Amino acid sequence: MSDAAHAVHQVPSRLLDASKCPKPHIDSFETYKKLYEESIKDPQKFWGEKAKELLHWHKPFETVLYGGLEHGDVAWFREGELNASYNCVDRHAYVNPDKVAIIHEADEPGNSRSITYGELLHQVSRLANTLKSLGLKKGDTVAIYMPMVPEAAVAFLACARLGLIHSVVFAGFSSEALRSRIIDASSKLVITADEGRRGGKTIHTKKIVDVALEGCSTVEHVLVFRRTGSEVPFSAPRDLWWHEELEKHRPYCPPEIVNSEDPLFLLYTSGSTGKPKGVVHTTAGYLLGAAITFKYVFDYQENDIYGCMADIGWITGHTYIIYGPLLNGGTTVLFESTPVYPSPSRYWQVVAQHKITQLYTAPTAIRLLRRYGDDYVKGHDLSSLRVIGSVGEPINPEAWEWYYEVVGRKECSVVDTYWQTETGSIVLTPLPGATAMKPGSATFPFFGIETAVLDAESGKELEGNDVEGVLVIKKPWPSMARTVYANHHRYMDTYLNVYKGYYFTGDGVGRDHDGYYWIRGRVDDVIGVSGHRLSTAEIESALILHSSVAEAAVIGVHDDLTGQSVHAFCTLKPNQGETDVNELVLQVRKTIGSFAAPKKIYLVNDLPKTRSGKIMRRVLRKIVSGESDQLGDVSTLADPSIVPVLIDSVQKS
Numbered sequence: 001m002s003d004a005a006h007a008v009h010q011v012p013s014r015l016l017d018a019s020k021c022p023k024p025h026i027d028s029f030e031t032y033k034k035l036y037e038e039s040i041k042d043p044q045k046f047w048g049e050k051a052k053e054l055l056h057w058h059k060p061f062e063t064v065l066y067g068g069l070e071h072g073d074v075a076w077f078r079e080g081e082l083n084a085s086y087n088c089v090d091r092h093a094y095v096n097p098d099k100v101a102i103i104h105e106a107d108e109p110g111n112s113r114s115i116t117y118g119e120l121l122h123q124v125s126r127l128a129n130t131l132k133s134l135g136l137k138k139g140d141t142v143a144i145y146m147p148m149v150p151e152a153a154v155a156f157l158a159c160a161r162l163g164l165i166h167s168v169v170f171a172g173f174s175s176e177a178l179r180s181r182i183i184d185a186s187s188k189l190v191i192t193a194d195e196g197r198r199g200g201k202t203i204h205t206k207k208i209v210d211v212a213l214e215g216c217s218t219v220e221h222v223l224v225f226r227r228t229g230s231e232v233p234f235s236a237p238r239d240l241w242w243h244e245e246l247e248k249h250r251p252y253c254p255p256e257i258v259n260s261e262d263p264l265f266l267l268y269t270s271g272s273t274g275k276p277k278g279v280v281h282t283t284a285g286y287l288l289g290a291a292i293t294f295k296y297v298f299d300y301q302e303n304d305i306y307g308c309m310a311d312i313g314w315i316t317g318h319t320y321i322i323y324g325p326l327l328n329g330g331t332t333v334l335f336e337s338t339p340v341y342p343s344p345s346r347y348w349q350v351v352a353q354h355k356i357t358q359l360y361t362a363p364t365a366i367r368l369l370r371r372y373g374d375d376y377v378k379g380h381d382l383s384s385l386r387v388i389g390s391v392g393e394p395i396n397p398e399a400w401e402w403y404y405e406v407v408g409r410k411e412c413s414v415v416d417t418y419w420q421t422e423t424g425s426i427v428l429t430p431l432p433g434a435t436a437m438k439p440g441s442a443t444f445p446f447f448g449i450e451t452a453v454l455d456a457e458s459g460k461e462l463e464g465n466d467v468e469g470v471l472v473i474k475k476p477w478p479s480m481a482r483t484v485y486a487n488h489h490r491y492m493d494t495y496l497n498v499y500k501g502y503y504f505t506g507d508g509v510g511r512d513h514d515g516y517y518w519i520r521g522r523v524d525d526v527i528g529v530s531g532h533r534l535s536t537a538e539i540e541s542a543l544i545l546h547s548s549v550a551e552a553a554v555i556g557v558h559d560d561l562t563g564q565s566v567h568a569f570c571t572l573k574p575n576q577g578e579t580d581v582n583e584l585v586l587q588v589r590k591t592i593g594s595f596a597a598p599k600k601i602y603l604v605n606d607l608p609k610t611r612s613g614k615i616m617r618r619v620l621r622k623i624v625s626g627e628s629d630q631l632g633d634v635s636t637l638a639d640p641s642i643v644p645v646l647i648d649s650v651q652k653s
């Protein structure tokens, strides 16, 4: 394995020096190993103890785990009752009302504001009382389509306070994508803002919501937070201003105590087929996963200032901007801008200004900033940092080394954290004070997560080291998704029926001679562009919505900056005349969102298909990546003569 050639970096000695850093929770690999083995030997004991230690229960649970992966009936802490917002806010507000919960770093530098736990409790309560007055009840779904403002966190927590299910839609999605998510979840309310700001640009959130709601009957009200104050369309009585409504309501709202297994939220994510899945997370298990991983993976300590640069519209934002940090009573930075606005020094200015101790970002941002050069990093005081994290896709060793040396000055642990929307919280990761790091490897499983490598064909477990296969998890863990909203079949078929008795991640993996895990990427038709998860089938469906497109085949192509980029092959209906590819790009922007737009579209006469009509994307991938001499067996193609024609059109474009 070529990976063996890569360097091993020991835990930086500074982290273990009590005169320089707080003592890490887990401060040696032996401690990690011992705790890990205990957690796997008796998971019920481990999770039961941690659930009592890390969460506040209004009614204690009796059964730690019920059900299993075989039948897809997993339930954790069954009889227990609790409230997520009480756990994130109230219990800290009582002890420490003046501690800062959220620091908002606004798009324009110099405009940051802080919210204490005491203030957060008031805001969350006022909004919860508002939602109650609008007639929303436990079990109802609320869509949140918000820019990166603290009020987005308030919206999450107010829903949780009443047992409402939040369904956050990333504010980069188009109105059509928003509409289909609102309809699928039968959301009754949309919480949004007049506009958003990002990188100096305006995002017209309210206008997008208005278009999404045309012909959408489930939504009764739209609650609009005023972010920019610009004039936006407003139609009473459907639309309500956040500031006007909240003022009418009391700053305390008793939490609705819910069952452990009541849903906390839905989050749509892309899979192998066209329609996005509403992944369902339940309350207690999800909260426990968020709380425990935040504590150990980022080695969270009492006075830390933690900053995750993701968007609240993705699972990373849910678990590691909001729930994880707040469950631990921490201070979390909510960053509205981009890594390069107004200059590629922005992250480092923010770290220095707020004295951030843990920074969590994505490989695509790291690669981008590395490309701008070290000068943008130098001159900023980054000495507050102890842990720097990466998430979303495999990080290439060059980018890892840059992050470690230039940003971390070899004095920080790099945590390459592997997980998914469906896992709820981190499953493979180094621990800052314990794990020797290998650049590009997410290293070892987190406590209580029993991973295995299966041979993809036979489904047999590959024991020992130096193996390659697909990554599965062998036992239920608390923060695993319980179902796909209104489609348990799809849940079973995607995750639990592929290899019976295992949770299937969809990722290829290697376990090297030292037992380190190396994620190789998806083995299904899911691709990753700048950390955004896209489905080739979903983009294909968008393309064929265009009146002149007959067929479309989408592939992910390696990209030095964004990980992968979207390339699309389209055939046109007969007698279309001239078709502008820009129109096709626009079609994808309109149907899904700009972030899914193809980088390249090839108009071709035919697509490579098997005799049964299945498109062979493998052939297209090879042609685009310049490996047309390694196409493999193309004799199964219905018409092998199209291959040279395709090669020609790719080379010409």
Ligand code: WT7
Binding pocket: 269, 315, 316, 390, 391, 392, 393, 394, 395, 416, 417, 418, 419, 420, 421, 422, 442, 505, 506, 507, 519, 521, 522, 528, 531, 532, 533
């Ligand atoms: C997919 C999940 C939950 C984090 C944000 C993405 C890929 C995620 C890593 C990593 C290699 C990674 C996998 C996974 N992925 N983290 N550290 N190393 N690959 O969540 O949108 O649900 O995507 O992202 O392919 O299956 P997501």
